[in-house]
Amino acid sequence: MTPRPVRIAVSGLGAIGGSLLRLIAADDADRRRTHGLDLRVVAAVDSSGAIVDAGGIDPVALAAHKAAGGRAVDLPGATVAGTTVADVLATGTGIDMLVEAGPGDLETGGAGLAAVRAARAAGIPVALAAKAPLVLAWDELTGPGPAVGYSACVGGALPTVTLVRATLTSARATRVEAALNGTSVYVLSLIEDGLSPADAVARAQATGIAEPDPSFDLDGWDAACKLVILANATLGTRARLSDVDRTGITGVTRDDLLRARAAGRRVVPLGTAVPGADGWRLTVAPVELPGDHPLARMDAEEMGVVVHTDVAGRLSATTREPDAVPSAAAVLRDILTLARTPGR
Ligand SMILES: NC(=O)C1=CN([C@@H]2O[C@H](COP(=O)(O)OP(=O)(O)OC[C@H]3O[C@@H](n4cnc5c(N)ncnc54)[C@H](OP(=O)(O)O)[C@@H]3O)[C@@H](O)[C@H]2O)C=CC1
Numbered sequence: 001m002t003p004r005p006v007r008i009a010v011s012g013l014g015a016i017g018g019s020l021l022r023l024i025a026a027d028d029a030d031r032r033r034t035h036g037l038d039l040r041v042v043a044a045v046d047s048s049g050a051i052v053d054a055g056g057i058d059p060v061a062l063a064a065h066k067a068a069g070g071r072a073v074d075l076p077g078a079t080v081a082g083t084t085v086a087d088v089l090a091t092g093t094g095i096d097m098l099v100e101a102g103p104g105d106l107e108t109g110g111a112g113l114a115a116v117r118a119a120r121a122a123g124i125p126v127a128l129a130a131k132a133p134l135v136l137a138w139d140e141l142t143g144p145g146p147a148v149g150y151s152a153c154v155g156g157a158l159p160t161v162t163l164v165r166a167t168l169t170s171a172r173a174t175r176v177e178a179a180l181n182g183t184s185v186y187v188l189s190l191i192e193d194g195l196s197p198a199d200a201v202a203r204a205q206a207t208g209i210a211e212p213d214p215s216f217d218l219d220g221w222d223a224a225c226k227l228v229i230l231a232n233a234t235l236g237t238r239a240r241l242s243d244v245d246r247t248g249i250t251g252v253t254r255d256d257l258l259r260a261r262a263a264g265r266r267v268v269p270l271g272t273a274v275p276g277a278d279g280w281r282l283t284v285a286p287v288e289l290p291g292d293h294p295l296a297r298m299d300a301e302e303m304g305v306v307v308h309t310d311v312a313g314r315l316s317a318t319t320r321e322p323d324a325v326p327s328a329a330a331v332l333r334d335i336l337t338l339a340r341t342p343g344r
């Protein structure tokens, strides 16, 4: 059977967007036969503006152009279509799906939230890498209208929400622990190994996992976003960012890390949800865990989640991700799932 075309607009062409372009390019005939879809990038947006080509933009050429420091609007042969996703949609280029992988703006949602709203208003589903739109507009984006996939927003390629939801189908969570900010895990691990905090952060940025402004990671904002999304998706609550009691990792010293290690313990940047009298209490902070805790056994490149339940035991799952590619694979997973959803 001929694979069905899926025409994709990619907004944000950095570590995630660039990795996704390469994954789409690698989606060969065998894989197309398996999933039945022909993924085509027909629009792309970065900070320079938006380009469209109804016949398809070569994802390898675009990824290479961006990796070399180029601007989307300077891609040879590209047609410039304004500066935003709304501008792209106004061109009438048939778009079946939006990928939103631009920077997060936790105050207003910024261009990312505007892009998601424009796509959904046009009847187009969205695969999100950016967390801010979801954190700020949870009910809107998970309510009626085109579907929004957000697998990459809750711990890279770890299918965190799917796993936790499945576990809680027949059980009640008594405590959720989530170490889902890869940068904080990585930085603490490198500091423990003897690197300076500045060098550790620079190494995290070089991998592509750190946010453009690393304080978003180090001050616990990213972990708090992930905890809010996880809580809203799986614990039947409606949490906001302001509900999270948040402490970053910048106060943790190498001495703290080594002292914990010598005592058979490990300092882990942890998001925690525990039931309280007024609902779920959400905390993000570096926590000393006993050495046999599943999240204390993670290495520098791992993230993980643990869910303690009343009758379904203790779920624990980790993922090892040395760079941004696994998160891009999670976006690809959402693209394929959304495209195969009945009604599309
Ligand atoms: N890196 C990771 O491992 C993960 C990141 N995420 C999330 O994915 C998103 C992207 O992360 P990442 O790829 O690392 O970030 P990068 O900083 O590497 O890339 C951001 C991209 O967004 C583009 N951009 C900036 N402003 C706009 C705008 N107004 N409209 C459209 N595009 C814009 C930038 O343009 P230009 O190239 O011109 O600078 C750049 O291409 C973030 O929200 C992040 O939280 C989620 C999971 C994992």
Ligand SMILES: N[C@@H](CC=O)C(=O)O
Binding pocket: 152, 153, 155, 156, 180, 181, 182, 183, 184, 209, 210, 211, 217, 222, 327
């Ligand atoms: N900056 C984030 C990337 C993905 O969300 C992290 O370090 O985990």
